[in-house]
Amino acid sequence: MTRRGHARVLMYSHDTFGLGHLRRCRSIAHALVERFSGIMVLIISGSPIAGAFDFRARVDFVKVPSVIKLHNGDYTSLDQHIDLADTLEMRRAVIHHTAAAFDPDIMIVDKEPMGLRGELESTLELLGERGTMLIAGLREVMDGPEELREEWERADMVRKVTETYDHVWVYGPRDFWNPLTGLDVPEALTQRISYTGYLDRTGKSAPTHHPQNVPKNYILVTAGGGGDGAPLMNDVLSALEAHGPFDHPLLLLLGPFMKAVDKEALYSRAESLDGVTIIDFDNRAETLVANAKGIVSMCGYNTFCEILSYDRPALIVPRTKPRREQEIRARRAADLGIVDMLLPEESSDPQRLAEALRRLPQRNRPSQAEHPLELDGLDAICDFVEQHFDRHSRRSLTVVGASS
Numbered sequence: 001m002t003r004r005g006h007a008r009v010l011m012y013s014h015d016t017f018g019l020g021h022l023r024r025c026r027s028i029a030h031a032l033v034e035r036f037s038g039i040m041v042l043i044i045s046g047s048p049i050a051g052a053f054d055f056r057a058r059v060d061f062v063k064v065p066s067v068i069k070l071h072n073g074d075y076t077s078l079d080q081h082i083d084l085a086d087t088l089e090m091r092r093a094v095i096h097h098t099a100a101a102f103d104p105d106i107m108i109v110d111k112e113p114m115g116l117r118g119e120l121e122s123t124l125e126l127l128g129e130r131g132t133m134l135i136a137g138l139r140e141v142m143d144g145p146e147e148l149r150e151e152w153e154r155a156d157m158v159r160k161v162t163e164t165y166d167h168v169w170v171y172g173p174r175d176f177w178n179p180l181t182g183l184d185v186p187e188a189l190t191q192r193i194s195y196t197g198y199l200d201r202t203g204k205s206a207p208t209h210h211p212q213n214v215p216k217n218y219i220l221v222t223a224g225g226g227g228d229g230a231p232l233m234n235d236v237l238s239a240l241e242a243h244g245p246f247d248h249p250l251l252l253l254l255g256p257f258m259k260a261v262d263k264e265a266l267y268s269r270a271e272s273l274d275g276v277t278i279i280d281f282d283n284r285a286e287t288l289v290a291n292a293k294g295i296v297s298m299c300g301y302n303t304f305c306e307i308l309s310y311d312r313p314a315l316i317v318p319r320t321k322p323r324r325e326q327e328i329r330a331r332r333a334a335d336l337g338i339v340d341m342l343l344p345e346e347s348s349d350p351q352r353l354a355e356a357l358r359r360l361p362q363r364n365r366p367s368q369a370e371h372p373l374e375l376d377g378l379d380a381i382c383d384f385v386e387q388h389f390d391r392h393s394r395r396s397l398t399v400v401g402a403s404s
Contacts (some may be wrong), residue, residue, distance in 0.1 A: 006038050006039060006040045006058075007036070007038055007039045007040070007105050007106075007389055007397045008039075008040050008041075008042070008102060008103065008104040008105050008106075009029070009032060009039060009040070009041045009042070009104055009105065009106045009107075009108065009385070010041075010042050010044070010098075010099060010102055010104035010106070010107045010108070010132075011025045011028070011029060011041060011042070011043045011044065011107070011108045011109075011110065012043075012044045012095070012107070012108070012109045012110060012115065012120060013025045013043060013044065013045045013046070013047065013110045014046050014067075014110070014111070014112050014115060014116040015045050015046040015047035015050075015066070020224060020225075020300050020301050020302040020303075021045075021047075021110050021111060022043070022045050022047040022050055022053070023053075023302045024110060024137075024171065024199065024301065024302060025043050025045070025108075025110055026043065026053060026055065026059070027199050027201060027378065028108070028137075028199070028378065028381055029041040029043060029055070029056075029059045030055075030056050030059060030203070031378040031379075031381065031382055032381075032382060032385060033056050033057065033058045033059055034056070034400065035382040035386075035399065035400060036382075036385075036386070036397050036398060036399055036400060037398045037399070037400050038397050038398030039058065039385075039397060040058050040059075041058065041059045041060075042059075042060055042061070042062060042098070042102055042104070043059070043060070043061040043062070044061070044062050044064060044094075044095055044098060044099075045061050045062070045063060045064070046063075046064050046065070046066050046067060046091065046116070047063075047066070048066040049256050050063055051063070052256070052281075052283050053283050054283070062094065062098050064090070064091040064094045064095060065087045065090050065091055065094075067084070067087055067088070067091070067116060088116070088117055088119060091116070091119055092119045092122070095115070095119060095120065095123050096122055096123045096126070099123045099126065099127055100123075100126060103130065103132075104127065104132055105132065105133065105388075105389070106132065106133045106134075106135060106385065106388065107124075107127055107132050107133070107134055107135065108135045108137050108169075109124075109134070109135070109136050109137065110137050111137070111138060111139060111142075113136045113157060113160065113161045113164070113165065114155065114157065114160055114164075118155075121160075124164050125164075128164065133166050133167070133388055133392065134164060134165045134166050134167075135165065135166065135167045135168070135169055136161060136165045136167075136168045136169070137168075137169045137171060138168060138169065138170050138171065138179045138180075139170075139171055139172070139179060139301045139325065140170055140171055140172025140173070140176055140177050140179055140195075140198075140301070140329070141172075141177050141179060141301075141325045141328045141329045141332075142179040142180070142325060143323045143324055143325050144182075144323075144324035144325075144328065145181045145182025145183075146182060147323065147324060148179075148180070148181075148182055148183065149182045149183055152183060158183055158184065158185060158186070158189065161189060162186055162188055162189040165192065166192065167192050167193075167194060167384075168189070168192050168193045168194070169194055169196050169381065169384075170193060170194065170195045170196065171196055171197075171198065171199055171301070171377055172195060172196070172197065172198055172377075173195055173197050173198065173373060173374050174195040176332060176373065177328065177329070177332055180193075194380075194384070196376075196377035196380040196381055197373075197374040197375060197376040197377040197380055198304075198305050198308055198373055198374065198375050198376075198377050199305050199375070199377040199378050200305075200309050200375040200376070200377065200378055201286055201302075201305050201306045201309040201310070202286075202290075202309045202310065213277065214251060214277065214279075214288070215249040215251065215277055216249075217248050217249070217293050218248055218249045218250065218251040218277070218291075218292055218293065219246070219248050219249070219250050219251065219292060219293055219294045219295070219296060219357065219360060219361065220251050220253060220288050220289060220292035220294070220295050220296070220297075221233065221236050221250055221251065221252045221253065221296040221297070222252075222253040222255070222285065222288070222289075222295065222296070222297045222303060223253075223254070223255055223258075223297065223298050224255055224297075224298060224300045224302065224303055225255045225256060225257040225258075226254045226255020226256060226257050226258035226281075227255070227257035227258065227259075228298075228319060229254065229255055229258055229298065230258060230259070230262035230265075230266070231344065231348075232296070232297075232298060232317050232344075232347065233252055233254065233262075233266050234266070234269075235317070235344075235347045235348055235350075235353055236250060236252065236296060236353065236357070237266070237269055237270060237273065237276070238348075238350040238353070239350045239351075239353040239354040239357055240273055240275065240276060240354075241273065241350065242350035242351055242354050243350075243351075243354035243357070243358070245274045245275035246275060246354075246357055246358060247358070247361070248293050248294070248361055249275045249276065249277065250275060250276045250277070250357075251276075251277050251278075251279065251288065251292070252266070252270070252276065252277070252278045252279070253279050253281075253282065253285060253288060254266065254278065254279070254280050254281070255280075255281060256280070256281045263280065266278060285306075286306055286309075286310070289303075289306045289307070289310050289312060290310045290312075292312055293313075293360075293361045294312060294313040294314065294315065294360035294361045294363070295307055295312045295313070295314040295315070296314075296315045296317070296357065296360070297314065297315075297316060297317070298316070298317060298318055298319050298326055299316045299317075299318040299319075299326040299327075299329045299330040299333070300326060301325075301329070304329060304333070305375075307339070307366060308338075308366050308373055308375055309375060311365045311366055311367045312365065312366075313360055313361060313362075313363040313364065313365055314338075314339040314340070314360075314366070315339065315340045315341070315342065315356050315357065315360050316330040316333070316334070316339045316340065316341045316342075317341070317342050317343070317344060317346075317347045318330035318331075318341070318343070318344075319344075320343065320344060327343075336369055336370075336371055336373075337364070337369040337370060337371075338366045338369050338372075338373065339366070340356060340359075340360070340363060342356060385397070386399070
């Protein structure tokens with residue numbers, strides 16, 4: 001491939017469920033091209049709606065065939081007419097060819113160090129032999145210790161990560177949670193782990209996108225991608241039915257992965273209720289977060305970062321199955337006074353949820369907690385990338401605004 005002097009970063013986002021992986025990669029990619037004029041970022045993504053998002057100049061994506069993770073933890077091809085094994089083989093081939101052709105200086109792998117069902121292993125071996133800096137990026141909470149131990153021991157993941165990766169980034173503060181809790185981590189790997197802090201979602205300027213037909217002074221109810229968000233939405237409507245209209249209207253953002261039958265049922269149910277508006281999907285949902293009087297949500301990583309970034313009062317109803325990630329994050333945040341929390345069995349009580357909704361706009365913002373959480377993750381990542389290119393890279397990096 002012809003070189004044009006730009007440094008190259010390849011990112012991998014397996015994207016089997018929800019929007020969090022792609023949006024996290026996109027935030028990091030945008031931060032890199034905003035900091036450095038001499039960098040190109042390519043994201044390999046399995047998200048079926050990757051094309052619905054805007055990407056900045058010098059950020060692009062390659063779409064691999066989509067695989068969906070079901071609620072029971074199994075996988076299936078998005079296209080029911082293609083066998084899962086064939087889909088995985090196609091993904092593996094596209095990933096390997098893309099990485100070989102792009103020839104990155106750095107590869108950042110999101111959440112799944114060896115990729116979906118090990119699909120990255122041959123690619124990581126190739127890039128390691130070429131001298132690519134290999135970085136595994138982990139959420140600050142992966143899963144419950146028992147669940148993570150079972151999953152990683154079955155895949156021999158600690159050994160593979162130790163032998164493969166130069167660095168492990170944890171996208172959160174050190175004192176919030178250790179994502180590898182429960183694992184026997186060798187010192188060789190421990191020394192490569194860096195905690196970045198949470199990723200600021202506000203960008204360089206305030207959001208300017210204003211969707212039509214959105215009420216003023218609303219409480220936003222969101223479940224990320226929405227694939228498992230229908231129970232939360234129905235609980236909120238039950239609370240509205242029990243309480244009557246709240247002081248602030250409710251705006252329900254369903255998400256692109258909610259089943260059509262669930263969407264239709266929610267629209268039908270909301271028709272007879274005052275004080276509720278429903279939106280299927282908005283690719284700039286951060287604006288809806290920024291302008292809300294309060295947020296009701298599950299506790300996916302991406303949504304939690306938006307709550308912190310836009311400093312919105314929040315009521316969290318975390319998913320507790322099949323992973324405990326959201327529950328652990330929500331409990332820890334509630335203990336720190338960052339958010340209020342109800343478990344799903346508690347939010348299913350209409351009166352209890354209605355009372356929590358009524359109080360929500362008046363609760364403290366995350367920044368008002370005794371120990372607010374830092375949002376310097378993107379700066380920390382950019383600093384690391386700059387240091388790497390200064391010391392090790394085959395290509396130079398140009399800082400935006402620096403003299404040439």
